[in-house]
Amino acid sequence: MFLSEKTPLLAVDIGTHSVKVAQISGSKNKFELMNFSIMPLKEGCIVDGVVQQPDEIVDTLEKMIKVEKIDTKYAVASIAGEAVIIKKIRVPLMTAEELSQNIEKEAEQYIPFDIDDVSIDFQILNTKPGPSEENQKEDTMEILLVAVQRDIIESRIDILYDVGLRPAIIDLDVFAMVNAFELGVDLKTREQEAIAVIDLGESFTHLNIMQDGLTAYTRDIPFGGSHCTSKLMSKFDLPYKEIAKLKFGVIPSEIKSDEVVEVIVKSFDKILSEVQKSFEFFSTTSNSQVDRVLLTGGGALISGVDGLFSHHLETPVEILNPMKGIKVNKRKFDQKMIDSMGPLSTVAIGLAARRFDYQ
Numbered sequence: 001m002f003l004s005e006k007t008p009l010l011a012v013d014i015g016t017h018s019v020k021v022a023q024i025s026g027s028k029n030k031f032e033l034m035n036f037s038i039m040p041l042k043e044g045c046i047v048d049g050v051v052q053q054p055d056e057i058v059d060t061l062e063k064m065i066k067v068e069k070i071d072t073k074y075a076v077a078s079i080a081g082e083a084v085i086i087k088k089i090r091v092p093l094m095t096a097e098e099l100s101q102n103i104e105k106e107a108e109q110y111i112p113f114d115i116d117d118v119s120i121d122f123q124i125l126n127t128k129p130g131p132s133e134e135n136q137k138e139d140t141m142e143i144l145l146v147a148v149q150r151d152i153i154e155s156r157i158d159i160l161y162d163v164g165l166r167p168a169i170i171d172l173d174v175f176a177m178v179n180a181f182e183l184g185v186d187l188k189t190r191e192q193e194a195i196a197v198i199d200l201g202e203s204f205t206h207l208n209i210m211q212d213g214l215t216a217y218t219r220d221i222p223f224g225g226s227h228c229t230s231k232l233m234s235k236f237d238l239p240y241k242e243i244a245k246l247k248f249g250v251i252p253s254e255i256k257s258d259e260v261v262e263v264i265v266k267s268f269d270k271i272l273s274e275v276q277k278s279f280e281f282f283s284t285t286s287n288s289q290v291d292r293v294l295l296t297g298g299g300a301l302i303s304g305v306d307g308l309f310s311h312h313l314e315t316p317v318e319i320l321n322p323m324k325g326i327k328v329n330k331r332k333f334d335q336k337m338i339d340s341m342g343p344l345s346t347v348a349i350g351l352a353a354r355r356f357d358y359q
Contacts (some may be wrong), residue, residue, distance in 0.1 A: 008072040009036075009168055011351035012061065012160065013176075016046045016202035016226070019060050021068065022348040024326060031353065032327040033173055035068045036338070036345060048203055048222070049081020051155040058162045065163060075165040076351045077156050080173035083117075083149040085111055086218045088125065093139040096124060103145075111147045118147045119209075125214060144215060146172065168355065173199065173324065174208045174218045176350030181210065182295065183325030183353060193291040194282075196319065198275065199346060200299025202226050205271050209282050209290060217282045221274045225299045228267035235263050249303050265308060272312045279313065294320040300343035324350040 013020040024036040039060050045053040062072075091099065091106045100107070103122055108115050126142040153170050160167045177197050194216065199206035205221040225247070232243045236255060247264060251257050279290050293315050295306055300319050310317040321342030326349070328338050 006295045007074055007168075008071055009352065009354060010072050010075045010165065011166070011348045011354075012075050012077040013348040013351060014046060014051075014057060014061075014077065014156065014159070015041075017041055017043075018344075020345065021061070021063065021064050021070070022345065022352040023070065023072070024349070024352045026327075030327075031325070032329070033311060033323070033333065035070060036333070036341070036348070037064050037068050038341065039064055039343065046203070049079065049083060049279075050152065051159065054155065054159055054162070054213060054285075056160055058359065061159065061163045065165075073100050073164065073166050074168045076169050076171060077159050077160060077167065078171040078173045078176050078351055079148060079152055079156055079277060079349060080201075080206060080220055081152070082220065083152040084172060084220060085113075085145070085147040086172070086174065086220075087145050088142060088217070089145050090140040090142055093141050093282050099124070099143070105140075107145055107147060110145060113147070113149055115117055117151075119153060121146045130268055148172075171351060171354070173204075173221070174206050175199075175215070176347045177206060177208050177296070178210065178215060178350065179353040180296070180322035180346040180350035181208075181320065183322045183349065194286075194288050194337040196275075196279070196290045196293045196315075198293060198297075200271075200297040200305070202298060205275070205299075206273060206297075207278055209278075211286065211288060216286060216288075217278065219278050221271060221278075223270060224297075227270065228264055228299075228302075231263050231267040232260070235259070245246050247302050259299070261304075264302065268305070268308060272309065275309075279315075290315055293317040296320040296346040298344055301340075319343060320346060322346055 011022040018038050018040050020038045024031045025034050026032050041060060042056055045056045087110050089110055103120055104115055107120055111118060123144040125144055156170055157167050177199055181197050194209060194211045196207060196209045201224045203224050203226055205224045207219045208215055209217040228247060229243060232246050246260050251260055283289055293309060295309060295317060299305060306317045306319055323338055323342040323345060328335055
């Protein structure tokens with residue numbers, strides 16, 4: 001398979017409750033939105049990041065491709081969840097080629113799965129040698145280690161093939177967030193800041209702390225918006241669809257809004273506690289503080305969630321909208337709708353911004 005940086009790609013973001021597809025054209029700083037669509041999935045299609053009902057997902061994705069008249073055959077998708085391990089580690093100082101040959105041996109102690117059951121990749125973060133903790137005489141370097149269970153990757157690949165798409169790459173949600181972050185934020189004004197991008201998903205909360213333009217810390221927290229939904233269902237006797245609307249301010253007259261707000265605020269306690277722990281760990285290991293937080297994902301659409309995070313974390317918080325960095329043809333798209341969907345589009349747009357050059 002030969003792909004160039006001009007090969008059109010379809011981004012496919014398969015989430016817990018919806019599938020999103022996106023396609024953009026152009027190059028960095030000159031991207032234009034060509035396609036964006038979102039369709040709901042039935043309950044149980046994806047559970048904790050694992051595909052449970054592939055036929056339902058295939059059917060949904062086929063409909064989206066047909067409606068959007070997608071003609072590209074190449075796709076980029078992503079995965080997240082507890083089957084993904086991302087960790088900064090130190091390894092003996094060596095070339096990238098040498099590390100490629102030795103990465104399994106170096107990584108095995110950090111991976112809680114059978115090494116034969118995972119796909120491994122890495123990024124060299126710092127080639128400046130530093131002393132090893134185990135052997136002060138041995139120079140080491142810092143790398144970002146990524147390991148993913150193969151069956152999780154294969155389940156996504158199978159879905160793409162079943163709808164007639166050829167997978168160009170399977171990325172990670174947290175890295176797609178970085179691409180989207182670069183589209184929606186003026187990096188020149190934020191070069192000296194450590195910025196945490198937090199994707200408030202339905203099953204997971206994805207955290208990526210950026211420092212000096214690189215991923216400095218990343219974590220998938222294994223709970224998200226579904227926890228809020230469960231708390232609301234326990235409190236109010238309403239159908240599921242009506243419960244979901246409560247989170248976004250659609251409150252029936254017989255229910256007191258203060259009671260809804262109280263439940264929503266309390267439901268974020270667990271997420272805020274884990275994010276705070278992550279910030280403290282980052283601070284301890286990097287001697288830096290998080291300067292700013294950018295919220296994205298479905299949870300970012302909840303009114304007042306930015307203020308809640310800012311108050312608890314004592315850090316400035318903004319809502320990330322990657323669509324702001326993309327040209328939108330108003331004759332083709334409803335600008336108001338696109339803006340409102342911005343936080344939901346982060347992973348899909350981040351994937352769509354990928355470009356390839358295999359020459």
